[in-house]
Amino acid sequence: MSDNIRLSAVLERPEGLSQCPLCIIIHGFTGDMEERHIKAVAETMRCNGIATLRVDMYGHGESDGRFEDHTLFKWLTNGMDVIDHSLTLDFVSEIWLCGHSQGGLLTMLLASMERDIVKRLFALSPAVMIPDQAREGSTLGMSFDPVDLPKYLDVKPGYRLKNNYIRVAQTIDVDRAVRAFKGKVFVAIGTDDRTVSPSIVARTVAGYSDCKYVDIPGDTHCFDNNLECLTAQLDNYLKEQVY
Numbered sequence: 001m002s003d004n005i006r007l008s009a010v011l012e013r014p015e016g017l018s019q020c021p022l023c024i025i026i027h028g029f030t031g032d033m034e035e036r037h038i039k040a041v042a043e044t045m046r047c048n049g050i051a052t053l054r055v056d057m058y059g060h061g062e063s064d065g066r067f068e069d070h071t072l073f074k075w076l077t078n079g080m081d082v083i084d085h086s087l088t089l090d091f092v093s094e095i096w097l098c099g100h101s102q103g104g105l106l107t108m109l110l111a112s113m114e115r116d117i118v119k120r121l122f123a124l125s126p127a128v129m130i131p132d133q134a135r136e137g138s139t140l141g142m143s144f145d146p147v148d149l150p151k152y153l154d155v156k157p158g159y160r161l162k163n164n165y166i167r168v169a170q171t172i173d174v175d176r177a178v179r180a181f182k183g184k185v186f187v188a189i190g191t192d193d194r195t196v197s198p199s200i201v202a203r204t205v206a207g208y209s210d211c212k213y214v215d216i217p218g219d220t221h222c223f224d225n226n227l228e229c230l231t232a233q234l235d236n237y238l239k240e241q242v243y
């Protein structure tokens with residue numbers, strides 16, 4: 001539970017380990033924890049001795065809450081509550097975070113807020129542009145007056161957002177969050193991502209003090225074309241690390 005909202009999650013542990021890191025994995029905007037790329041990343045983690053907790057966030061997947069009411073602030077509260085719960089699990093030696101797209105942005109913010117707890121960050125196609133676009137008056141291809149906001153934004157068929165989503169996004173400072181986190185960071189994005197600009201992501205994450213940045217050739221926002229390249233890069237990175 002998070003602020004009386006039920007969150008759906010799946011905890012999976014590698015076999016034969018009494019203690020290991022736990023990586024909390026968070027999907028993106030309109031996504032859920034059962035997406036192909038989310039499950040593939042979780043499997044790669046477990047093959048390297050890391051437990052995973054895949055979570056459906058407020059208004060998404062099997063969790064409670066209406067999509068139109070979700071904001072990054074609500075997701076941040078969800079994320080902090082999930083971290084608090086994870087710390088009660090007796091097998092957990094460290095807390096890691098992994099997120100895709102809006103979930104990638106979320107985990108970047110969470111890592112800075114809980115930098116005394118979170119040891120590793122994995123950001124996949126992180127939607128770092130959301131706050132700047134909200135301040136400029138655009139999101140997901142839609143334009144609006146950033147001061148005189150419409151009551152609702154119809155982001156795509158079946159998905160409507162209240163303007164509180166924009167109001168919250170306008171307050172977020174991504175660069176400050178990047179500067180605050182000093183742990184190890186892994187960032188991956190497809191070179192053909194049409195949702196998030198690889199050049200903006202590269203420029204933003206350059207502010208991390210210890211970051212591995214990986215281009216996935218010819219791949220999309222959700223790694224539809226070359227998912228095995230992403231998992232191979234992640235596998236290599238994990239095998240290089242000593243924890």
